[in-house]
Amino acid sequence: MFDKEPWQSELVPLSEDVFRLIRDLIREYCGMFFDDASRFLLERRLSRRVRTNHLEDFRDYYRLLLYDRKREEELEAIIDVLTVNETYFFREQNQLRAFSEEILPVLKNTCRNKKIRIWSAGCSTGEEPYTIAMLILEYGNFAGWDIEILGSDINQRVLTSARRGVYRKNSFRTTDNYFIEKYFTEENALFTISDKVKQAVSFCYLNLLDPFKVKFISRMDIVFCRNVLIYFDCEARKKVINDFHDRLLDGGYLLLGHAESLASISTSFDLVHL
Structure with a gap:
């Protein structure tokens, strides 16, 4: 049996129902929308945010995004990890x-x-x-x-x-x-x-x-x-x-x-x- 890649071992499982809760919250906050096929993308990119906040799972993370005093700061962190800031001078x-x-x-x-x-x-x-x-x-x-x-x-x-x-x-x-x-x-x-x-x-x-x-x-x-x-x-x-x-x-x-x-x-x- 092969060992897991480091990024795999750090993943926090994101269930379908919690994915939709977080997905809808992000959508309401900034308009970014992720379809059902994007669940693994969010799981992969946001697992580190769960760990950084010393939380057990994504349901706790969702509660943080709803009620914690630093929710705004965390939502900004989400935007940072989910957006691709691809740009350069004299584009188009x-x-x-x-x-x-x-x-x-x-x-x-x-x-x-x-x-x-x-x-x-x-x-x-x-x-x-x-x-x-x-x-x-x-x-x-x-x-x-x-x-x-x-x-x-x-x-x-x-x-x-x-x-x-x-x-x-x-x-x-x-x-x-x-x-x-x-x-x-x-x-x-x-x-x-x-x-x-x-x-x-x-x-x-x-x-x-x-x-x-x-x-x-x-x-x-x-x-x-x-x-x-x-x-x-x-x-x-x-x-x-x-x-x-x-x-x-x-x-x-x-x-x-x-x-x-x-x-x-x-x-x-x-x-x-x-």
Whole structure:
């Protein structure tokens, strides 16, 4: 008989009924939905959280998530272990080209108050909002303009990383050397973003399903929400998209991931081919 792998010996059994309780609680908290086929995934990824909290089983863990004073902290930890924070600079370059060559010129001609507000929702470790800042610095010619770029995420760990602005080489898989040399300083295989770019972006913790906090977001000219909706069920997607619509100024733009669509979710937006 073969010995178990280390990760197998640490697993805490997750019964079907408790899986559904925890699954529904996560869904209510942040909109992420896991179907029945995901039970082993949750068992594998959350067993360490059960052990870390010195609990016997997942039923005790569920009670912690319901009643414990640190439930909010634990729910944030769950988000951290369940989400894949796959991102890099200049991701989806065709869309970024449309942003810099089509959308920015339109805003420059129509924003009479010389203010532009951009929101990167689900910004992860910051590559997206910093990319936006570099494009504006490079192509916008917005000297004297009041430009705000906000990055938000539900994961405190990735926000801490975003604020540091230090990256490894895998964050630059599609980045032209020109941008790396101009906007980053390399030391010991780590790349630190320049203060000029960092100062253009602010970050905040935000659960997109928290209607009270979302309403405190300023009205925006552009919302980037790319490869975030894939984690949500249909109901959560509708709610988030409706909130984006409420937060956008008239004529504002919503940019989704290349594989995402508003079909069956919202009719409040007009599709623009750029």
